[in-house]
Amino acid sequence: MTYKTLFSVCFLSFLINSAISQTTITKWKDDKKGAISLTYDDGNRNQFKYALPIMERLQLPATFYIITGPIKGSRYQGKFVGRPVEDIIKESASNPTNADNYFERASAAKYLGYIGADALYDKSAIAFEDGKIDEAHKLMDTLYQKVRNGALKKGIEFSDEVAQEQGLAWDSIKAYAAKGYEFASHTVTHTHLAVLDTTNMSYELYKSKEDIKEHLGDKYIFDAEIPFGVEHPRALKYAFPAYAALRNMMTDSFLFEINRGYKTQPGSSNKEYVQWQRGPLSKTSLQEMKSYVDTTLAHNNIWLVLVFHGIDGLGWEALPHELLETYFRYIKQNENNLWVATFADVAKYMRERMHADVSENKTGSTITVHLKQTLDSRVYDVPLTLKTYVPGSWKVVKSNQQPNLKIQKDAKESYVLYDVMPGETITLSHQ
Numbered sequence: 532m533t534y535k536t537l538f539s540v541c542f543l544s545f546l547i548n549s550a551i552s553q554t555t556i557t558k559w560k561d562d563k564k565g566a567i568s569l570t571y572d573d574g575n576r577n578q579f580k581y582a583l584p585i586m587e588r589l590q591l592p593a594t595f596y597i598i599t600g601p602i603k604g605s606r607y608q609g610k611f612v613g614r615p616v617e618d619i620i621k622e623s624a625s626n627p628t629n630a631d632n633y634f635e636r637a638s639a640a641k642y643l644g645y646i647g648a649d650a651l652y653d654k655s656a657i658a659f660e661d662g663k664i665d666e667a668h669k670l671m672d673t674l675y676q677k678v679r680n681g682a683l684k685k686g687i688e689f690s691d692e693v694a695q696e697q698g699l700a701w702d703s704i705k706a707y708a709a710k711g712y713e714f715a716s717h718t719v720t721h722t723h724l725a726v727l728d729t730t731n732m733s734y735e736l737y738k739s740k741e742d743i744k745e746h747l748g749d750k751y752i753f754d755a756e757i758p759f760g761v762e763h764p765r766a767l768k769y770a771f772p773a774y775a776a777l778r779n780m781m782t783d784s785f786l787f788e789i790n791r792g793y794k795t796q797p798g799s800s801n802k803e804y805v806q807w808q809r810g811p812l813s814k815t816s817l818q819e820m821k822s823y824v825d826t827t828l829a830h831n832n833i834w835l836v837l838v839f840h841g842i843d844g845l846g847w848e849a850l851p852h853e854l855l856e857t858y859f860r861y862i863k864q865n866e867n868n869l870w871v872a873t874f875a876d877v878a879k880y881m882r883e884r885m886h887a888d889v890s891e892n893k894t895g896s897t898i899t900v901h902l903k904q905t906l907d908s909r910v911y912d913v914p915l916t917l918k919t920y921v922p923g924s925w926k927v928v929k930s931n932q933q934p935n936l937k938i939q940k941d942a943k944e945s946y947v948l949y950d951v952m953p954g955e956t957i958t959l960s961h962q
């Protein structure tokens with residue numbers, strides 16, 4: 532053997548040795564190619580009547596963003612927190628709406644006791660969110676003027692979303708949650724948060740959170756969705772501190788987010804993760820819906836977040852349940868390569884992985900792996916999947932937690948996949 536060959540052999544074995552017994556945290560659970568979260572907004576009755584049984588049959592988890600005020604058994608219902616509305620109505624006669632009184636008037640608008648105020652309030656809020664402040668003020672003036680002039684009929688009206696949820700009770704929500712479905716806040720009354728004063732905005736955010744915590748527990752107050760998919764900075768400023776994650780927007784530096792209203796293609800980002808939200812509407816074809824899944828499968832960093840509203844004629848942009856069933860079957864068929872999980876579980880997995888560190892120690896017959904993580908383990912409680920390369924001579928691999936790990940092979944070497952909770956130490960051995 533010449534020196535040159537000896538060097539090559541040594542170098543080659545160095546490469547092999549450095550290639551084996553390496554541990555990484557897989558990008559997605561079970562080393563899948565992407566993740567999908569099925570999410571539903573508004574707690575619409577038909578979501579539970581028609582969509583949930585399909586998901587149960589197919590064993591697919593999902594997240595429901597529920598409006599807590601109308602749920603039977605809730606402690607907090609919608610209300611205006613402030614001075615008597617009569618005073619506000621009276622004041623509006625001599626003092627036009629301006630930047631100083633707009634948020635108070637908007638907060639009180641739905642609680643004046645008149646039918647038709649809701650529609651004007653919505654228009655004003657949308658104008659405000661679009662940056663048309665003068666128009667928003669004028670619409671608020673019109674609303675109060677109609678109230679003062681007796682142009683509106685007295686009465687209580689519910690928003691469409693609240694009406695669609697009527698009948699939902701905490702008992703049934705608890706039973707669904709016990710089966711693995713996630714429930715999370717969609718505020719107390721499904722209102723436009725950006726136009727509320729800070730007291731009423733806090734009421735919508737925190738009283739909803741309190742009811743969920745009381746009826747379901749801490750696990751369900753991790754994330755929330757602020758109504759209308761709002762990305763308005765004023766709403767987000769108050770909502771960000773209230774929840775660890777918002778479906779509206781996540782600001783993690785490792786994540787590129789494409790929300791429902793945007794056409795950007797997810798493959799255009801080279802960030803570690805891409806959250807790609809798609810909200811199928813009544814005119815969206817099955818083919819297009821399937822293409823979201825195909826695109827997710829064609830990359831390795833996409834978290835597809837599907838947003839559903841109405842089902843079978845009830846609710847916004849209602850989809851027939853037969854279409855959902857076909858679509859969900861397609862997702863199920865691809866489950867080998869896709870991690871289908873709740874919004875909270877996927878958000879937690881990504882954050883845990885990005886804040887974790889794996890250390891490894893190899894002796895002759897064992898590999899010891901420790902997973903360290905800097906996040907609060909009481910909240911971040913989703914196990915991470917580790918991938919450890921093992922020597923090719925190992926024909927059986929067991930850990931201190933599992934008697935038999937499946938040995939798999941990739942282009943590099945033999946490896947095993949196993950789940951670990953942050954803070955845990957795992958010992959792999961072949962004897």
Ligand SMILES: [Zn+2]
Binds near residue numbers: 572573692721758
């Ligand atoms: Zn909604």
